[in-house]
Amino acid sequence: MHPRRADRPDASSVLLAGPWVHNDYSTNGVRLHVAEAGSGPLILLLHGFPQFWWTWRHQIVALADAGYRVVAPDLRGYGASDKPPRPYDVMTTAADIARLVSAMGEREATLVGHDLGGSVAWTVARFRPDVIARLVILSAPHPRRWRAALVSDFKQIGASSHVFGFQTPRIPEQRLTRDGAVEVGRLMTEWAGERWASTVDFAEARERYQQAMLIPQAAYGALEHYRWAVRSLPRPDGVRYTRRMSIPVGMPTLQLHGAQDSCILPTTAQGSSRYVSSTYEWQTISHTGHFLPEEVPDLVTGEILRWIKS
Template identity: 55%
Template structure:
C-alpha cells in the first residue's frame, strides 16, 4: 500500500507488520470500550506483559514461550494506541490506561493477573495496581519509578531527571509526531540506542529489534497516540485531575511488588526510581542491574526472566 507525497509514492505501514508468526497466538480482546491486540501462549495463571515506549508487544517475544513453558498463561498486549490495538484520539490519561488493563484482565476471562510492565508500561502497572488492587496479584516493574517519585524528581532534580526527560518535554510540541516518524522513524532508533546499555546496542540483535520498533511506530496514528500519554502526564501537573491522580497514588500499594532497574538507565535515572518502595505496604524488592540501561527485558532477558518467574511463583 502506498500514498502520494510530493509527486513520489511512499509505502504506508499497516498493522499487519506487528502480526508476527511464532509459538504464540494472535487475537483481539475488547476492554474499556476499545479493541486490543494480544499475543498469548500457554495455560495457567495469567501473566500480563505491558511494553514501553517506543516499543510494542514484540518487547516480550522472548519471554512469552519461556513463561508459558513454566506453567503460566503469558499474554503480551499492544497498549492503547500502539501496534494493532485501537487508536482513539483520547483516553491516554493515567485513569483510562489503568482501566484498559483492568478491563483486559477481565476480558481475558481472568480474575487476577501478575502484571509485568517496562518503561511507560511499568508506570501503567503502578497505576493499575493502585486503582484496581483486587485484579493485580503481583507486580513487576522494569525501568519505571513510581509515578510520584518521577513527578517529584522532575522538580527536585533539574540537572538529572528533568534533563533526562527532555525528549518527553519535546512531545508537548504540537504535531511532533511527524518528527518521530520522519526518515523511516529514525528517531525511534535513536531513542533505543541512547537509552540502551552499550552491550545491547552493539549486539547483533539490536538492529533487527530497532527495525521492528521503527516500523510499528509508522502505523498511522501510532506516533500521535504514543505521545498523548506523555502529554497528559506533563499537562496534568497543574490541573485538577492531576492533583486528584496524585492523591490517589499516595495510597499505599497492597500488591507485592518487584522493581528491577538498569544501573545505567539514562531515561529513568536509578536515583529517581530508588525510594519507590515507600509507596508499597506489601512485600517489596528492589534490584539494580549492573551494565543495563532502560530496556532490561531485551538487554538481560535471561536474568529478567528468572526474576519474573521467581516473583510470580513465590
Template identity: 50%
Template structure:
C-alpha cells in the same frame, strides 16, 4: 488527529509476528486490544513501554508459557494492532483498559509486569484496581509519584533525561513527524537509552528497526505523543492532582522492582525510593551495566526473575 498517514506508511499487520503464541483481539473499556498469548496457568500480563509494542516481551512470553503460566503481551491503546482512538490517553483511563482486560481474558487477577510507560500503568493498576493485581513486577519504571517529584525538581537530573517528553513531545505535530517519518529518531532514542552490551548487536539492530517501523503505522506516533502530553500537562491541572492523590494509597501487592544501572531515560535515582508506596513485600534490584530495556538487554535474567516472583506469589 491533525495529520494523515505518510506515503509508504505500513499497516498494523506488520506487528503480527509469528511465533509460539496466538494473536487475537480482546475488547476492554470500550476498545479492541490486540494481545499475543501463550501457555496456560495463572495469568501474567505484560505491558510494554515507549517506543515499543507487544514484541518487547517475546522472549518472556515463551519463557513464562514454558514454565506453566498463561502469558499475555498486549499492545497498549494507540499502539500496534490495538485500537487508536483520538482520546483516552490519560493514565487513569489507560490503567482501566488494562484492569478490564484482565477480566475480559476471563481471569480474576494477574501478575502485572510493566516497563517504562507500561510500568507507570502497572503501578497505577495496583493503586486504583488492586483486586486485579495479584503481584507486580516493574522493569525500568519508577512509581508515578517519584517520577512526578523528580520532574518537578530542578535539582535532579531527571528533567534533563526527560527533555524529550517535557519539551519535544509538547510541540504540536513535531513528535508525530519525528516518529512517523523514518527510523532515525527511534534509533536515536534506543542508542541513547540502551546499555552497552546489547547496543549495536545484530539482534539489537533488527529489533530497533521493527520498533521504528511499528511507530510509522498511522496514527501510532500521535497516540504515543498523547501519553506524554497528558503526563506533563496534567501535573498542573486538577485531573493530575486527583490522579496523584489516588496513588498515595499503599500498594498491598508484592512488588519486584528491577532497574538498569545505566538507565538514562528513567534514572535509577528516580526509581529508587518507589518502595515507600508499597505496603507489601518489596524487592529492589539494580542490574549492572544494563540500560532502559532490561527485558531485551538481559532477557534470560529478566525471565528468571519474573518466574521466581510469579512462583513465590
C-alpha cells in the same frame, strides 16, 4: 522525508509469527491486540515507549513453557490496538488493562510493566488491586516519584528532555516519523546498555520499533500518553491522580532497574518502596540500560518466575 500514508506499514505489520497466537479483546471501549501463549495462571506483560508487544518476545515463550498463560498486549495507541483520538490519561489506560483481565475470562494476574507499562502497572495496582496478585516493575519509578522528579530533579529533567519536547502539537509526530522513524532508533541507541546496543538483536529490534511507529496514528497515540503526563501536573485531574497514588499498593512488588539507564535514572526510581505496603524488593542490574526485557531476557524471566513462586 516523511513516508506517504500509502507507503506506511499498517497494523498487520506487528502481527509477527512465532510460538504465540494473536487475539483481539474489547475492553473499556477499545480493542486491544494481544500476543499470547500457554495456559495456567495469568501473567500480563505491559510494554513501554517506543515499543509494542514485541518487547516481550523472549518472556512470552519462556514463561508459557514454565506453565503460565502469558499475554502481552499493545497498549492503546500502539501496535495493532485501537488508536482513538482520546483519552490517553494513565487512569484510562490502567482501566483498559484491569478490564482486559476479565475480558479474557480471568480473575487476577501477575502484572509486569516496563517503562510506560510500568507506570500503567503501578496505577492498576492502586486503582484495581482486586485483579492484581503480584507486581513486577522494570525501568519505571512509582508515578509520584517520576512526577516529582520532572519538576525538582535537574538530572532527571535533563534525561526527560524528550518528554518536554513531545508537548507541542503535530511537530513531534513529524520528528518521530521522519526518515523512516530514525528518531526512534536514535532514542533506543541512547537509552540501551552498551552490551545490547552492539548486537545484531538490537539492530533487528530497533528496525521493528521504527517500522511500528510508522503505522498511521501510532506516533500520535504514543505521544499523547506523555502529553497527558506533563500537562496534567498542575490540572485538577493530575492533582487528584497524584493524591490517590500516595496510598501504597498492597501486593508484593519487585522492582528491577538498569544501572546504566539514562532515560529513567536509577535515583529517580529508588525510593518507590514508600508506596508499597507489602513485601518489596529492589534490584539494580549491572551493565544494563533501559530495555531490561531485551537486554537481559533470561534474568528478567528468572526474576519474574522467582517472584511469582516466592
